[in-house]
Amino acid sequence: MTTEPTTRAAVYRNHVEGFGTVSIVPVDPDADAAVIHRWVGQDRARFWGMGEADLDRVREIYSYLDSLTTHHAYLVQRDGTPAALFQTYEPEADPVGECYDVQPGDFGVHLMIGPADGEPQPGYTAVLLGEFVAWVLSEPGRLRIVAEPDARNTKALDRLVRTGFELGPEIDLEGKRARLAFLRREVALAGR
Numbered sequence: 094m095t096t097e098p099t100t101r102a103a104v105y106r107n108h109v110e111g112f113g114t115v116s117i118v119p120v121d122p123d124a125d126a127a128v129i130h131r132w133v134g135q136d137r138a139r140f141w142g143m144g145e146a147d148l149d150r151v152r153e154i155y156s157y158l159d160s161l162t163t164h165h166a167y168l169v170q171r172d173g174t175p176a177a178l179f180q181t182y183e184p185e186a187d188p189v190g191e192c193y194d195v196q197p198g199d200f201g202v203h204l205m206i207g208p209a210d211g212e213p214q215p216g217y218t219a220v221l222l223g224e225f226v227a228w229v230l231s232e233p234g235r236l237r238i239v240a241e242p243d244a245r246n247t248k249a250l251d252r253l254v255r256t257g258f259e260l261g262p263e264i265d266l267e268g269k270r271a272r273l274a275f276l277r278r279e280v281a282l283a284g285r
Contacts, residue, residue: 104167105228112216113172115224117179120166122159126152128168128175132207140243141205142268163187169221177221178205181229189241192264193273198236200229222256226281236278241271250274257284 103116120129130151133143143151158166163186169177180203184190187201204225206218229235242249244263250272254260257280261273 103170105224105231107224107227109220109224112220115176115221116170116173117167117225117228118170120155120159120168120178122152122155125168125175126155128207129155129178132178132205135208137208138205140246140249140269169225171221174210176207177225178207179203179225184239188266189239189264189271189273192266193239193261196237198234198278199239200232200235200237201239201241202229203240218252219256222252226256226276230278230281238276238281240274240276241266242274244270244272257281 101118101121103118105117106114108114126148130146130148132138133141133146133151136144138144143154146154155166158164158180163183165181167179167181168175169179182189182201182203184193184195184199184201189201202225204222206221209217226238229238238258240253240258241264242253244250250260253274253276256276258274258276261275263270263272265271
């Protein structure tokens with residue numbers, strides 16, 4: 094039996110005028126495996142690195158993440174409909190932490206916007222990313238957001254820069270050449 098994402102308690106919820114209600118709910122590996130599998134299997138998600146994973150493998154990966162205290166996965170919903178996949182991690186407990194000088198207050202993130210239903214909507218990604226950043230920074234001890242998209246993913250890198258991230262060096266992680274990007278708390282809050 095599966096649980097619909099909308100019945101889970103949100104860790105964050107905010108109504109955005111003209112957009113709808115954005116909620117962030119923890120991923121339920123059993124309930125959400127199908128939607129995540131559908132998203133990661135699309136060519137647009139090739140940089141996520143799970144394109145070859147079958148449904149059982151997706152469920153297994155997110156069950157493993159669910160068992161960790163340092164890594165977490167969330168669905169971002171727009172008016173109760175899954176819109177993005179958001180993962181967080183403590184850099185010192187992740188391979189990325191071996192590739193740069195981790196600072197106190199660093200908080201790692203991964204974000205994949207789900208496929209658009211219908212016509213693309215200007216500002217859609219910016220709203221979701223802004224809400225995601227607002228939730229991350231609602232914890233006062235989080236001083237810098239760290240991201241490491243695939244270095245070839247120029248679309249993601251451009252979006253991060255437009256959001257206020259500063260690009261760092263390229264690093265080698267298992268399965269990808271990544272580009273570090275950092276968003277300092279004061280920069281993010283100044284832009285809100």
